[in-house]
Amino acid sequence: MLSKxxxxxxxxxxxxxxxxxxxPVQIAEVAESENISQKFLESILxxxxxxxxxxxxxxxxxxYYLIKEPHEIGMAAVxxxxxxxxxxxxxxxxxxxxxxxxxxxxxxxxVHDLMLKVRDANLEVYxxxxxxxxxxx
Amino acid sequence: MLSKxxxxxxxxxxxxxxxxxxxPVQIAEVAESENISQKFLESILxxxxxxxxxxxxxxxxxxYYLIKEPHEIGMAAVxxxxxxxxxxxxxxxxxxxxxxxxxxxxxxxxVHDLMLKVRDANLEVYxxxxxxxxxxx
DNA sequence: TTATTATCCTATCAATTTAGTAGGGAATGC
DNA sequence: GCATTCCCTACTAAATTGATAGGATAATAA
Numbered sequence: 001m002l003s004k005x006x007x008x009x010x011x012x013x014x015x016x017x018x019x020x021x022x023x024p025v026q027i028a029e030v031a032e033s034e035n036i037s038q039k040f041l042e043s044i045l046x047x048x049x050x051x052x053x054x055x056x057x058x059x060x061x062x063x064y065y066l067i068k069e070p071h072e073i074g075m076a077a078v079x080x081x082x083x084x085x086x087x088x089x090x091x092x093x094x095x096x097x098x099x100x101x102x103x104x105x106x107x108x109x110x111v112h113d114l115m116l117k118v119r120d121a122n123l124e125v126y127x128x129x130x131x132x133x134x135x136x137x
Numbered sequence: 138m139l140s141k142x143x144x145x146x147x148x149x150x151x152x153x154x155x156x157x158x159x160x161p162v163q164i165a166e167v168a169e170s171e172n173i174s175q176k177f178l179e180s181i182l183x184x185x186x187x188x189x190x191x192x193x194x195x196x197x198x199x200x201y202y203l204i205k206e207p208h209e210i211g212m213a214a215v216x217x218x219x220x221x222x223x224x225x226x227x228x229x230x231x232x233x234x235x236x237x238x239x240x241x242x243x244x245x246x247x248v249h250d251l252m253l254k255v256r257d258a259n260l261e262v263y264x265x266x267x268x269x270x271x272x273x274x
Numbered sequence: 275t276t277a278t279t280a281t282c283c284t285a286t287c288a289a290t291t292t293a294g295t296a297g298g299g300a301a302t303g304c
Numbered sequence: 305g306c307a308t309t310c311c312c313t314a315c316t317a318a319a320t321t322g323a324t325a326g327g328a329t330a331a332t333a334a
Contacts, residue, residue, distance in 0.1 A: 002225040004322060007239075007248050014247040026280070035239045040323055046282070058281045059331030075251065088139040102144075102172045110151040110271040111144055114212065117266070121258040129254070134247040141293060163309070177294055183311070195310045196302025 006082040008036045009044045013053065013078065014134045017070040024056070024063030044082070051081045071132035079126055086126065087119040094119075143219040145173045146181045150190065150215065151271045154207040161193070161200030181219070188218045207269035216263055223263065224256040231256075 011034045019025055027045060031038040045064050048054045055067040066073070079086055080095060090098035091106055092115045103109050148171045156162055164182060168175040182201050185191045192204040203210070216223055217232060227235035228243055229252045240246045 001222075002248075002252065003320095007226070010248050010251070011246075024280095028280090035241070037323065039325085042281080043283090043323090049281095056281060057331080058279085058329075060279045060333070062280050062331070064281090085138075089144070102141075104172070109148075111139075111147050114147070114262075114266060114271060115139065117262045118259060121262045122255060125251075125254045125258045129251060134251060140291095161309095165309090174294065176296080179310080180294090180312090186310095193310060194302080195300075195308085197304070197308050199302070199309050201310085 003083060004040075005044055006079065008034070008041055009048060009082045010078065010134065011036070012041060012045060012064075013048070013066070013073070013131055016054070016064060016066050017131050017135050019065075022065050024061065024065050026063040029063070047081065053078065053081070066131075069132075070135060071130045073131040074127065075129040075131075076123065076126035078131070086122050087115065089115045092116045092119050094123075140220060141177075142181055143216065145171070145178055146185060146219045147215065147271065148173070149178060149182060149201075150185070150203070150210070150268055153191070153201060153203050154268050154272050156202075159202050161198065161202050163200040166200075184218065190215065190218070203268075207272060208267045210268040211264065212266040212268075213260065213263035215268070223259050224252065226252045229253045229256050231260075 012030050015030050015034060016025055027042050028038055030036070030045075031041045034041075045054060045056075049056050049064065053067070053073060054064045056062070056064050076086065085093045085096040087093035087096070089100060089111065090096060091100045091103065091109075091112060099106070100109070103112075106112055149167050152167050152171060153162055164179050165175055167173070167182075168178045171178075182191060182193075186193050186201065190204070190210060191201045193199070193201050213223065222230045222233040224230035224233070226237060226248065227233060228237045228240065228246075228249060236243070237246070240249075243249055
């Protein structure tokens with residue numbers, strides 16, 4: 001399942017992308033428009049800022065804004081920050097590799113190969129999709 | 138993340154598939170061979186039996202066995218039984234469709250389209266993989 | 275300089291899910 | 305009848321999720 005965190009994060013990014021001018025948008029505005037708990041959204045936007053997707057400004061007239069063009073924001077990067085590893089098992093993860101505790105031998109694990117294919121299929125989608133693709137409709 | 142339930146279930150199916158003769162294999166044997174808690178595996182094999190993947194026999198010489206040929210057991214069906222919906226959001230699920238509570242309009246949801254692509258990519262893999270593909274190595 | 279606005283940040287929490295464990299019941303084979 | 309093996313329900317500890325609370329900090333405006 002996609003977490004609410006990721007879902008809300010994607011919706012917020014999309015919303016900010018529609019405001020093509022770079023002026024800050026307040027959390028409250030995004031939250032109301034997208035039906036998201038404001039406080040929850042606050043923490044999501046914070047992590048998006050900390051990971052280099054958003055800029056922010058405090059005080060009156062403040063808010064969040066994209067610091068890159070939508071077509072420069074790839075879904076693979078966004079998903080990794082919001083949802084975590086794209087792979088379903090750590091032993092096939094590119095960015096979060098870890099040995100499975102229950103597998104004596106990775107090479108002879110039947111699940112390994114299947115999950116490798118799944119990972120590649122997902123990566124293919126995420127690498128070929130940017131924020132720009134989410135708004136054009 | 139892939140649940141342990143699914144991972145163990147796949148490993149158990151693979152193990153049973155290697156025993157190509159249809160004689161029952163005891164839970165204990167599978168559990169030991171695959172490093173799985175026996176009691177946990179018990180419940181997993183039970184759901185696989187209830188969903189038509191396995192047959193079972195009680196008493197001495199009993200155990201579980203495949204009731205179809207490995208190449209007839211598709212991963213899409215197995216994943217749905219063990220892991221649940223293949224789609225990451227209910228609004229793009231083929232078999233478990235549900236409207237998202239926070240979306241007023243599905244057609245204008247930016248997440249919807251992305252998740253549709255992801256679902257299709259995953260389905261493509263699962264539909265083109267059978268249990269037979271997991272063992273051939 | 276003071277008030278207002280809006281983000282920043284930490285801590286806490288209820289509900290749900292996950293990964294088991296416990297323990298007895300029921301069928302089968304000898 | 306007795307051992308074996310699956311069948312089935314209930315329970316539980318730990319982790320995760322989806323928030324909420326409340327104040328600190330920075331920017332702007334008066």
